[in-house]
Amino acid sequence: MAIQYGISGTTAKGIAASVERGVAEGALGPGAALPSVRRLADELAVSPGTVATAYKELRQRGIVVTRGRGGTVVAPAPAVASRRPPKVPDGLRDLAGGHPDPRLLPSLVPPSRLSPGARSHRSTPRLARLEDAVRDWLRPDGVPVEQVTFAHGALDLIGRLLSVELRPGDGVAMEDPGYHHLLDLVTALGLRVVPVAVDDEGVRPDAVRKALHAGVRALVCSPRAQNPYGGRFSTARRDELVALLRDQPDVLVVENDHASAVAQAPLRTMAGHGLTRWVHVRTVSKFLGTDLRWAAAACDATTLARHDGRLLLTSGWVSHLLQETVLGLMTDEGTRALSARAEEQYGVRRSALLRELRERGIEAHGASGINLWVPVRDESAVVNGLRSHGWWVAAGARFRMAAGPGVRISVADLEPVDAARLASHFAVVLGESEATYGG
The missing domain is CATH 3.90.1150.10 (Aspartate Aminotransferase, domain 1)
Structure with a gap:
C-alpha cells in the first residue's frame, strides 16, 4: 500500500519523528509502505545512511518492520485481547x-439519593467527600495526597496516561510474568513492551536498570500482591528502585496497588521519595466488588493535569452514582x-x-x-x-x-x-x- 504522507526531516532523528507523527495521527496506517532508503534520501537531500539510521531506530521501537524485498512498512496493528483466558470447562x-471470593464481598446497594437531574458534572467531576475519604485511605500508607483523581478502573487510568505521555513505539517496562490485560493494553496502544523480571520482592533492580538503559519511558509495577507471582516490595527493594528512578525525570512510574486492602502485606510505596513523575493507583474490585469499575490515584501535579485533561475530552467524569456507592462502602464499618x-x-x-x-x-x-x-x-x-x-x-x-x-x-x-x-x-x-x- 503506497503512502500519501510526506515524510520530512534532515537528520535521522527528525526523519524518525516525522514517520512516528504520521503513525500517531493515522496518516500512516498499518502496512503502509515507506519509500526505499535511496528514494527517500534523494527526496530529502540527505545521505542514504541518514535514512537507514532513521529506519533502524523505527524498527527497534516497533513502529516499522522490514519484509525483505517487500521493503519497510508500518508495523501491523497489535492484536487486542490476544491473551484472553479460555473458558472454564464444565464440572471443574x-x-x-x-x-x-464472593462470600467475602459486601452487598452492592446503590445510594437512595440519585442525581437530581441534568447538571454540569464536568465542573465538579469528583465528590469532595470521596476525595477526603481517598486521602484518608492513602495517607497512612505514606502516599502523598496533595493531588488525587478518579478513573474507571486501573486499566482505564493507566491506558489514558500512557496514551498521553508516550508515543507509538516508546518502551514501557512491564513485569514478567505480569498481568495479561496490562500487557495487551500496552501493545494495543502501539507501545513497546520491555520485560522486567520479578521475584518475591517485586520487580528486580537489575532488570529495571537494563530497561532504563534501553530507553523506556514508563515503568508499570505492583508494590504488593503482584499478579501472578505474588511479590511485594521490601523496604530495601523499594529503596533500591527509588535510587534507580530518582534521576529519571522523563520516566513515568506507575504503581498498580490493585489488591491494597486484601494484599496481606504492608505498602512500601515509591511515591513521595523524590521521583519526578509518578502515580499510585488503587482499585476496589478485589474487596468491594468486581462490578465497581472505579479507581483512585494520587500523582504529581503534571500527571494529574494530563490525566484529567484527557478525561475531560472523553468520558468527562466518573459517574457520581458510582462515586456515591464507593463512598458508602468505604466509610461503612x-x-x-x-x-x-x-x-x-x-x-x-x-x-x-x-x-x-x-x-x-x-x-x-x-x-x-x-x-x-x-x-x-x-x-x-x-x-x-x-x-x-x-x-x-x-x-x-x-x-x-x-x-x-x-x-x-x-x-x-x-x-x-x-x-x-x-x-x-x-x-x-x-x-x-x-x-x-x-x-
Whole structure:
C-alpha cells in the first residue's frame, strides 16, 4: 500500500519523528509502505545512511518492520485481547480466574439519593467527600495526597496516561510474568513492551536498570500482591528502585496497588521519595466488588493535569452514582470489618497451599495477594493433568514474555482443607509429566 504522507526531516532523528507523527495521527496506517532508503534520501537531500539510521531506530521501537524485498512498512496493528483466558470447562473447580471470593464481598446497594437531574458534572467531576475519604485511605500508607483523581478502573487510568505521555513505539517496562490485560493494553496502544523480571520482592533492580538503559519511558509495577507471582516490595527493594528512578525525570512510574486492602502485606510505596513523575493507583474490585469499575490515584501535579485533561475530552467524569456507592462502602464499618476478614482468610488460604506444595518438594511463589505462581517444565501437561483431577488452573503463557513457564493458581476461595488434596494431585501430575516428557 503506497503512502500519501510526506515524510520530512534532515537528520535521522527528525526523519524518525516525522514517520512516528504520521503513525500517531493515522496518516500512516498499518502496512503502509515507506519509500526505499535511496528514494527517500534523494527526496530529502540527505545521505542514504541518514535514512537507514532513521529506519533502524523505527524498527527497534516497533513502529516499522522490514519484509525483505517487500521493503519497510508500518508495523501491523497489535492484536487486542490476544491473551484472553479460555473458558472454564464444565464440572471443574475454577482456580484460574483471579477473582475474589464472593462470600467475602459486601452487598452492592446503590445510594437512595440519585442525581437530581441534568447538571454540569464536568465542573465538579469528583465528590469532595470521596476525595477526603481517598486521602484518608492513602495517607497512612505514606502516599502523598496533595493531588488525587478518579478513573474507571486501573486499566482505564493507566491506558489514558500512557496514551498521553508516550508515543507509538516508546518502551514501557512491564513485569514478567505480569498481568495479561496490562500487557495487551500496552501493545494495543502501539507501545513497546520491555520485560522486567520479578521475584518475591517485586520487580528486580537489575532488570529495571537494563530497561532504563534501553530507553523506556514508563515503568508499570505492583508494590504488593503482584499478579501472578505474588511479590511485594521490601523496604530495601523499594529503596533500591527509588535510587534507580530518582534521576529519571522523563520516566513515568506507575504503581498498580490493585489488591491494597486484601494484599496481606504492608505498602512500601515509591511515591513521595523524590521521583519526578509518578502515580499510585488503587482499585476496589478485589474487596468491594468486581462490578465497581472505579479507581483512585494520587500523582504529581503534571500527571494529574494530563490525566484529567484527557478525561475531560472523553468520558468527562466518573459517574457520581458510582462515586456515591464507593463512598458508602468505604466509610461503612461493617464493610471495613468484612474486608479485614477477607484479608485474613486470603492469607490463610495462600499460606496453606504454599505449605502443602513445598512439603511435596514443589517450588511455588506467593508472598502476598491471592495468586500463586508455580514454575513447571510443561504448562500444557500440568494444566491438562490437573484437569483430569477436577482442577482448572491458568497456564502461564498469557502472563509471561521472557520468563520461564509456570502456572497460576488463584486461592481466593480455596479452603485450607482442599489445599492438601490439590497439592497431592499436583505432585502426581508432575510425576506423570516427568515420565512422559523426560523431567
